[in-house]
Amino acid sequence: MSAASKVPTAMRRRKRRDAVDRSLAVYAGLVYLFLFVPIVIVVLFSFNSGRHVTQFEGFSMTWYDQAWNDPMVLEALSNSLQIATASAVIATVFGTAAALAVRRLSPTTQRVVAILTYLAVVIPAIVLGLSILLAFVMFADWANPWLAYLWPGDDAPELGLGKLSVIAGESIFGIALVMTVLQARLAQMDDSLERASADLYATPWRTLRQVTLPQLGSAIFGGFVLAFTFAFDDFIIAFFTRGQSQTLPILLFSSIRRGVNPSINAIATVLVVVTVLALLLALFFLTRRTPGGAALPLLDDTSSASREDPAAPAAGPARTPQERTAEKVST
Amino acid sequence: MPPMNNISRRDLLRLLGYGSLASAGVAGFAACSPPESEGTDSGSGGGGGDGELGSELTLATWPNYDDPELLEKFREETGVRVNVQVYGSTEEMETLLRAGNSGIDIAVPSQYAIPGWISSKLIQPLDYDKIDVDLSGWNKAVVDQEFDPGNEYTIPKHWGTTGMIYSEELGEEPTTWREFFELAGSLDRRATIVDHQISSIGSAAVALGLDFNVQDPQGLSEVADYLIGMKSKLFAISSDVQPGLRNGDSWLSIAWTGDGVQVVRDNPTFKYVIASDGGEIWSDNWSVAADAPHPEAAWAFLKFIHEPENAAANINFTLYAHGDPEVNELVDKEVVDNPVVYPDDDTIAPLSFATAETYNSPDRAKTWSRIKSS
Amino acid sequence: MPKLIPRASTLSTAPAVAWFVVFMVAPLTVLFVVSVGVRGPDGGYAGGFTFDNYLELGNRLAPIWNTLKFSLLGTAVTLLVAYPLAYYIAVKAGRRKLVLLALVIVPFWTSMLIRTYAWTFLLGSNGLPAVLREWGVVDDLRLLNTPFAIVLGIVYNYLPLMLLPIYVALERLDPSLRAASKDLGAGRLATFRQVTLPLSAPGVVGGCLLVLIPVMGEYLIPVLLGGGRSYFLGNALADLFLQSRNWPLGAALAGAFILLMTAILLVGTAVARRLSGAATTGSPA
Structure with a gap:
């Protein structure tokens, strides 16, 4: 190619590139529209004065009032919060403890743990939910007569489905989630700091507390938030294991089925606002604490392990060769 | 021992x-x-000393089935707070009761589940001395039925029908299930049938001249072929019938009384019709769980809810038909005069209750899943 | 870090493992036991030992096929929608990257039930079809309760799960690679095809698995947007447990479901391995 012909080609290319870039930007805009229109609709109709969900008849706060004064809504909300908090705490504590130690188990035990984690991630929520239902029912049926028999007083406690079984189900996935997120982070972490700490005669516990955990802080927080969100929004596990505890998604589902009540829009709007605020807060907090955007645990690579993440085992090893390539090329 | x-x-x-x-x-x-x-042993309803009401009562029921103000009134009178748990179907309640230790005191099953609940000891005989209800004057269409002779275990909370709703856009006025299904099959995705084998298989069976409670394999396979043949012409197989109707997507639908009342109330161009060739009448019934943690509170609640003034208030709220004529005297005139809520005796004469066999029939269940998965 | 903490601390894996065993392995064992039992006369479960339920599954393949068909289609469409967006955010968005990513995730964090329900109004005849009718684009467009609506529901709910792994793969791609490709005279399209696409392949496979697996267990989307006319495995399971109350057959179907899932994952993982191997050897370096 001669220098003379290269200039116009480059210009043409740049022009075409601009066109491509612009259409990409337009495309992105359309996808965001797609993502947000339903939410806008929900928010808009939560202020609708009429019952009709398809015609906007005027501004009113009726549905907020109604939802706020409905004891069933409040109870479901409180149940959901309790369940999500408990599941996320269990998931974070157990998951973090396990992730820190798992690499020092014997290879066989490591494999067992890996298989269990993998299972927890890939098992369809509906299958887990109904298995727990069956297991709780069977166990309670066997254990309760014993409890009643052995209990000193008359009021023997009885086991059954309820918040506990929902928490059990939700936290299974949560533990796997936290473990995956943390293991991915640990794999990237440089252990020189820990060595230095040990060289300086810090006890292992102190090293853990003062060196390892702070470095993992954002990942742990990210894991907690993901586990919480999953448990809070989950419908299907709770649907099977809830016993008599109503959760918010289940209440919304049964309200939808039995005729339309715009107060569900009000509840949803409150949830949207709370979530967005929490997310903004987390974003602000995390980007300030650690320099560089990548510190945001929800958005960096470990978050490919978001929600129902089977890719961690699959994509985990898959990524490394590609990293290697990148390193090889750039050096 | x-x-x-x-x-x-x-x-x-x-x-x-x-x-x-x-x-x-x-x-x-x-x-x-x-x-x-x-x-x-179950049946005696453990826990709680006699006469002690306690402070709580768990009621497993359907959405919007009780006036919250009435529950508040009960709390003021007795100090017992009613913890309401809503379920989308009798089956869900049953799953929970069978699981045991559900914490449920009062459940409100549809009539077809009751024989199984009685034989499995999920519910206990009612203590009529404590609830103080006399069923002798009640509508014979809903008391002392085969599913609970003598109402030993249950009292109908209210009753209703499975009819059809259609909009004026349909341009026709079907009066029988035969006409309904002929229209459903001829329109392009305008008809909705409910996702409940009892009502949908039953109504289609009536359209084919079969019994609503059909259970023999040949009859069921006839129904299956009929419904599978028109499935691509249906708008939905869903118990969530209202949104489709209100949005104008669906022009006719199988529907239960509650849906009929609400849709017609909000949009009088819709009609709710009870088929003249047969179909379903149903009742949802008060029952007390065998292992109810608060049996005394349950009796007190049933007594409270059957005081005519309270029962009438609940009917005005829920818009279903009550079985006690004394209560109906006190119900708002527009409700009692609403033929959707209170159809006359001739209209309901051809209707049948779904039986426990229909509810439990594995063949019907299989037929329904065949239809849905086709 | 590995050798620094004493061996006794490996005990800290115990709670997680115990939790998995008690609330996952044991229930799955119960599921298996139930799957070889028989249905009680009033529904539910009665003991027994028979493989009839598994044999009966042969007559119930329809939901399995249907699920596979829709999940694969839905995953493919999600990929097509997500890839250009991931590319735009990772490569073109510059400083707005984080904000744009956060915007993808925000909807994902609000009740899935409500968002999906909102679509029933948007797709219903007073929604989008009415707008299009007004504009004279189409006369009688029916969107709700169609396969289209189900696929839309899948794309809408699972887009972030597809987008994130692809974004990560593209983000890690060294810009100098693309620059090198261009310096060597490759056109934009050629660079994309020969450099960007292969290197992002592992992210694509990861994203596809992330989407495919939960979609296969989906219950709400076919109910709310498919009008119950399309029957997924999740719906079949819910019906068997909650409507027909045939627990043993439901348990057998759930068992088959797990097997199917495992098979898909094994294949997916193998593909991911090969692709990442190919990406390494096939790179322009």
């Missing part, structure tokens, strides 16, 4: 493999189950 010497009814039921996982599946466990003392 070894269990075999003194087999309680509950043990017998277990051995027969009745119902829940209490049954033979746990036979391995059963061998090491603790001796059962007389007092813990």
Whole structure:
């Protein structure tokens, strides 16, 4: 190619590139529209004065009032919060403890743990939910007569489905989630700091507390938030294991089925606002604490392990060769 | 004492493999189950001393089935707070009751589930002395029925029908299930049938001249072919019938009374019609769980809710038909005069209750899943 | 870090493992036990030992096929929608990257039930079809309760799960690679095809698995947007447990479901391995 012909080609290319870039930007805009229109609709109709969900008849706060004064809504909300908090705490504590130690188990035990984690991630929520239902029912049926028999007083406690079984189900996935997120982070972490700490005669516990955990802080927080969100929004596990505890998604589902009540829009709007605020807060907090955007645990690579993440085992090893390539090329 | 010497009814039921996982599946466990003392047998409703109401009562029911103000009034009068749990179907309530230790005091099943609940000891006989209700004057269409002779275990909360709703856009006025299904099959995705084998298979069976409670394989396969043949012409198989109708997507639909009342109230161009060639009448019924943690509160609530003034207030809220004429005297005139809520005797004469056999029939269940998965 | 903490601390894996065993392995074992039992006369479960339920599954393949068909289609469409967006955010968005990513995730964090329900109004005849009718684009467009609506529901709910792994793969791609490709005279399209696409392949496979697996267990989307006319495995399971109350057959179907899932994952993982191997050897370096 001669220098003379290269200039116009480059210009043409740049022009075409601009066109491509612009259409990409337009495309992105359309996808965001797609993502947000339903939410806008929900928010808009939560202020609708009429019952009709398809015609906007005027501004009113009726549905907020109604939802706020409905004891069933409040109870479901409180149940959901309790369940999500408990599941996320269990998931974070157990998951973090396990992730820190798992690499020092014997290879066989490591494999067992890996298989269990993998299972927890890939098992369809509906299958887990109904298995727990069956297991709780069977166990309670066997254990309760014993409890009643052995209990000193008359009021023997009885086991059954309820918040506990929902928490059990939700936290299974949560533990796997936290473990995956943390293991991915640990794999990237440089252990020189820990060595230095040990060289300086810090006890292992102190090293853990003062060196390892702070470095993992954002990942742990990210894991907690993901586990919480999953448990809070989950419908299907709770649907099977809830016993008599109503959760918010289940209440919304049964309200939808039995005729339309715009107060569900009000509840949803409150949830949207709370979530967005929490997310903004987390974003602000995390980007300030650690320099560089990548510190945001929800958005960096470990978050490919978001929600129902089977890719961690699959994509985990898959990524490394590609990293290697990148390193090889750039050096 | 070894269990075999003194087999309680509950043990017998277990051995027969009745119902829940209490049954033979746990036979391995059963061998090491603790001796059962007389007092813990179900049916007597453990917990709570006599006369003690306690402070709480759990009611398992359907959405919007009770006026919250009435529950508040009950709390003011007795100090008992009613904890309402809503379920989308009787089946869901049943799953929970069978699981045991559900914490439920009062449940409101549809009539077809009741015989199974009685035989599985999920509910206990009502203490009529305490609830103080006399059913002798009640509408004979809903009391003393085959599913609970003498109403030993249940009292109808209210009753209703399974009819059809259609909009004026349809341009026709079907009056029979035959006409309904002919229209459904001829329109392009405008008809909705409910996702409930009892109502949908039953209504289609009526359209084909079969019994609403059809259970024989040949009849069921006829129904299956009929519905599968028109499935691509249907708008939805969903119990969530209202949104489609209100949005104008669906022009006609199988519907239960509650949906009929609400849709017609909000948009009078819709009609709710009870088919003249047969179909379903149903009742949802008060019952008290065998292992109710607060039986005394349950009796007190049932007494409260059957005081004519309270029952009428609840009917004005829920817009279903009550079985007690004394109550109906007090119900708002526009409700009693609404033929959707209170159809006359001639209209309901051809209708049948779904039986427990229909509810439990594996063949009907299979037929329904065949239709849905086709 | 590995050798620094004493061996005794490996005990800290115990709670997680115990939790998994008690609330996952044991229930799955119960599921298996139930799957070889028989249905009680009033529904539910009665003990027994028979493989009839598994044999009966042969007559119930329809939901399995239907699920596979829709999940694969839905995953493919999600990929097509997500890839250009991931590319735009990772490569073109510059400083707005984080904000744009956060915007993808925000909807994902609000009740899925409500968002999906909102679509029933948007797709219903007073929604989008009415707008299009007004504009004279189409006369009688029917969107709700169609396969289209189900696929839309899948794309809408699972887009972030597809987008994130692809974004990560593209983000890690060294810009100098693309620059090198261009310096060597490759056109934009050629660079994309020969450099960008292969290197992002592992992210694509990861994203596809992330989407495919939960979609296969989906219950709400076919109910709310498919009008119950399309029957997924999740719906079949819910019906068997909650409507027909045939627990043993439901348990057998759930068992088959797990097997199917495992098979898909094994294949997916193998593909991911090969692709990442190919990406390494096939790179322009």
